[in-house]
Amino acid sequence: MSDSLSPSLNYSQAIRSWRKLSGLLSNDQMRPVEEIRLENLETLVTEAGTAEALADRCGLSAVYLSQIRSRAVDQKTGRPRNLGARAARKLEDGTGKSPGWMDRDHINETPAEVAPRTDLADDVFLPITNAAASMGYGRQQPEYDLVVDSMRVTRTWVHATLPSITSMENLAVLTAYGDSMEPTFSDGDLILVDRGVHEVRLDAVYVLARGDDLFIKRVRRQMQDGALMIQSDNQLFGPPERIENGARASIHVLGRVVWAWRGKKL
Numbered sequence: 001m002s003d004s005l006s007p008s009l010n011y012s013q014a015i016r017s018w019r020k021l022s023g024l025l026s027n028d029q030m031r032p033v034e035e036i037r038l039e040n041l042e043t044l045v046t047e048a049g050t051a052e053a054l055a056d057r058c059g060l061s062a063v064y065l066s067q068i069r070s071r072a073v074d075q076k077t078g079r080p081r082n083l084g085a086r087a088a089r090k091l092e093d094g095t096g097k098s099p100g101w102m103d104r105d106h107i108n109e110t111p112a113e114v115a116p117r118t119d120l121a122d123d124v125f126l127p128i129t130n131a132a133a134s135m136g137y138g139r140q141q142p143e144y145d146l147v148v149d150s151m152r153v154t155r156t157w158v159h160a161t162l163p164s165i166t167s168m169e170n171l172a173v174l175t176a177y178g179d180s181m182e183p184t185f186s187d188g189d190l191i192l193v194d195r196g197v198h199e200v201r202l203d204a205v206y207v208l209a210r211g212d213d214l215f216i217k218r219v220r221r222q223m224q225d226g227a228l229m230i231q232s233d234n235q236l237f238g239p240p241e242r243i244e245n246g247a248r249a250s251i252h253v254l255g256r257v258v259w260a261w262r263g264k265k266l
Contacts, residue, residue, distance in 0.1 A: 033103055037083040040102050041068065044095055058094030060087060099127040099150040124158060125150040126192065128173040151190075162258050166196030172255075174207070176216050180232035181205070184218075190261035191216070197256040200228060205257040210250055216257060 048054035051069065055062040064087070066072075071080040088102035128149040151173055158168060165171065176191050184205065185191065193207055200206065203220045208230070220229040220240070228248060231240030243251055 031105055034082040036105050037088055037102050038068070040104075040106065041065070041083060041091070043106075044091060045069075047095070054091070054095075058090045060090055060094075099125045122154040122156055124153050124155050124168060124171075126153060126171050126173050128190075162192075162194075165194045165258060170194050170196035170255075171258075173261075176260075180234045180237045181216060181218075182234045184233045185260035191257050192259035192261070193255040194258050195255040198253050200253060202256070207254045207257065209252040209254055214254070219253075 045051050045054050045065075048057060051065050052062045054060075055065050067081050068083050073079065074081045083102070089099070091097070092099060092101050128151055155168070158165070158171070162171075172193050172195055173190050174193060176185060176189050177187055179187050197206070200219050200221050204218070205216060206219050208215045208217060208219070217230045218233055220231070221227075222229060226245060228243040228251065229240040230243060230251075232238075
């Protein structure tokens with residue numbers, strides 16, 4: 001383990017989480033998340049006693065939960081309403097479930113895997129999502145943003161190491177693929193992203209979306225005309241790409257990379 005990695009972080013846990021994430025992403029038989037969330041919602045209703053009690057505990061509308069459970073048709077889409085990611089996170093927070101619990105199938109879990117977690121006052125659980133960004137030529141965004149696992153760190157470490165993030169709640173972990181950002185980070189590294197950043201204000205490494213693809217690139221803003229220079233840290237990948245103001249609408253900033261899980265601050 002690198003000397004620069006905080007003792008409050010469990011590196012082996014990060015590796016296990018990454019391996020678990022890789023397995024989930026390669027599973028072609030994964031059930032639709034809408035089905036899984038609906039099934040887990042019924043479990044929470046049973047644990048709470050009533051849907052009204054669950055809604056009150058989690059800060060949600062009882063009417064909304066009723067519509068989800070009854071598969072009421074959304075007038076805008078003409079399809080049954082589904083439980084969204086934001087509501088799923090509220091349900092997890094309100095019931096003490098770990099981040100991503102609503103998005104996972106618990107049918108085959110052992111009792112140890114479903115036991116309530118023991119939190120310390122300083123703990124923060126960072127969601128590990130199913131999104132994976134390419135450090136090369138792009139990687140397709142997943143149809144749904146799922147939380148597949150979580151990583152435990154401490155508030156003390158976050159405040160001391162990452163003082164400029166927008167919010168603790170905006171942090172998420174995803175996997176980087178490719179070698180175009182060597183030596184900053186490598187293929188398969190877990191990276192910590194501040195999802196509250198949607199503009200390029202600093203010369204830094206960002207998660208970018210162009211069309212349906214996700215990229216991890218270093219972005220610099222030109223002083224004279226505001227154009228963006230998007231480049232790889234690996235010099236073998238050639239010169240930076242210049243994005244003029246007229247073409248900037250095609251690039252969407254999804255977050256700023258603030259830490260690579262090899263113990264390197266960015």
